[in-house]
Structure formats: C-alpha cells, structure tokens
Amino acid sequence: xxxxxxxxxxxxxxxxxxxxxxxxxxxxxxxxxxxxxxxxxxxxxxxxxxxxxxxxxxxxxxxxxxxxxxxxxxxxxxxxxxxxxxxxxxxxxxxxxxxxxxxxxxxxxxxxxxxxxxxxxxxxxxxxxxxxxxxxxxxxxxxxxxxxxxxxxxxxxxxxxxxxxxxxxxxxxxxxxxxxxxxxxxxxxxxxxxxxxxxxxxxxxxxxxxxxxxxxxxxxxxxxxxxxxxxxxxxxxxx
Numbered sequence: 001x002x003x004x005x006x007x008x009x010x011x012x013x014x015x016x017x018x019x020x021x022x023x024x025x026x027x028x029x030x031x032x033x034x035x036x037x038x039x040x041x042x043x044x045x046x047x048x049x050x051x052x053x054x055x056x057x058x059x060x061x062x063x064x065x066x067x068x069x070x071x072x073x074x075x076x077x078x079x080x081x082x083x084x085x086x087x088x089x090x091x092x093x094x095x096x097x098x099x100x101x102x103x104x105x106x107x108x109x110x111x112x113x114x115x116x117x118x119x120x121x122x123x124x125x126x127x128x129x130x131x132x133x134x135x136x137x138x139x140x141x142x143x144x145x146x147x148x149x150x151x152x153x154x155x156x157x158x159x160x161x162x163x164x165x166x167x168x169x170x171x172x173x174x175x176x177x178x179x180x181x182x183x184x185x186x187x188x189x190x191x192x193x194x195x196x197x198x199x200x201x202x203x204x205x206x207x208x209x210x211x212x213x214x215x216x217x218x219x220x221x222x223x224x225x226x227x228x229x230x231x232x233x234x235x236x237x238x239x
Contacts, residue, residue: 023154024161029205031071031162035169036201037224039063040194043173045234047187053177056186060177064170072163079155086147093137093145104140105130111143172197198224 039060046056097104105126112122130136141147151157176189199217206216 023158025205027075027158027161028165030075031068031165032169032201033220033223034067034071035064035166036172036194036198037227038067039170040173040190040224041227041230043177043190044187044229047183048233051183053181053183053186056177056183057174060170060174064167064174067170068163068166071166072159075162076155076159079150079158083150083152083155086141086150089145089147090137090141093140094133097133097136097140101130104136107140107144108136169197169201194224195221 042063043056043060046059050056108126108129109122112125129139141149173190173194176186176193177183180186180189198221202217202220203213205211205220206213
C-alpha cells in the first residue's frame, strides 16, 4: 500500500515503483522520533536526580500524554495552515488569470520554454491550456508555485497519526521503569530498548524513503542518544 506502480506489465516490461504515502510516513516519523527521544531524555534526567521509578513513571506518563496532545494539535494546525495557504494562493491565481491574462500567458511560455519547447509548440500548448481557466490555474499552482492541493481530510488524520506515534514511541523508554524497581537497572534497560528502537525505526524510515537504512538508523540513534545524554548529565550536575 505504501508503493504504487503502473498497471501490470508484461514480462520484461519496465514497471515504475514510487513511494506514495510520504505525508503519512512524515507524520509517523515526527511523532515516533519525538516520542522515543523526549520521554527517554526526561526519564534519564529524572533518574540522575531522583532514586524512584514511581516518580519517573508518573512524570513520563504525564509527559507522553501532554506531548502526544501537543504534537497532534500541532500537526492538525499545520495541515489546516497548508489548506488555507493553498486556497489563498488559488484565489489569487484566479484573480490574476482574470485581470492579467497576458502576463499569465507569458509566465506559461517561460515555464514551457524551460523544458526546451520551441515557440510554435509553446504557442499551441499555451493556447490550449489557457482556454480552460480551471486547468490553467491548476497548472500554475503546481508548476509556478509548486503547490499541490491538500487533502481536506488530511488535518485530523495527521493529528491522530502524530499523536498515536508519539504515544507508542514514548511507552518504549518508559516500560522498563514500570517493571523494574531498581532505577539504575531500569535506566540501563530503557537505554537498550530505546537505542534498539531508534535504530530499527531509523532503518525502516530510511528503507521507505529511499535513504540508506544503516545511515538513517545511525542518525536517528545518535539524535536520541545525544538528547538523553544531555538531559542525564545536566540533571546529574544540578542534582
């Protein structure tokens, strides 16, 4: 479901495969990455200052709920902002097509000219495209402004995806503190589980987005490790 291709091809025919659900993966990456690193950094920092797994679990759960809520709302507002920006630019483009058609046609010629088309071909394409205002505006939105029409259902889906990914990611570093009473051992287990989860998550993210999985896994692990290490030693210094 994550990849798409053309209709089934005969044996030996080239079949293109492209990544489709980039927005969903982006939301999962945002939520999961923060969900793994922020609660782990918080747990590590509290462990350095307070010798109580109960306090770590209580503070961690509170942070996970607050973080998932805040991240989800942030994703919702970002998606709504994309929609509002698109509709604002689309309205402006329609006004320009109505009031400044010659200028907009000149911009069309410049766009097609960049693709190596000669003047006769450009004039033919511009005449055909400008005959339909909707197609004309759609083309300008995509190729002049680089804007794709957002899915109107995207905002709530984005919010739910980010929040759920954050919540799931946050439970991984916190789980050892729920089952291990020795806070030092819990920190070691938490570091191990979180480090492994970061590597796996980073690798899968790299695989889906076409980046080297080992490089992506290492980078994700490094970011989480640095965040937790900074929180732990800062808490140790003041504690």
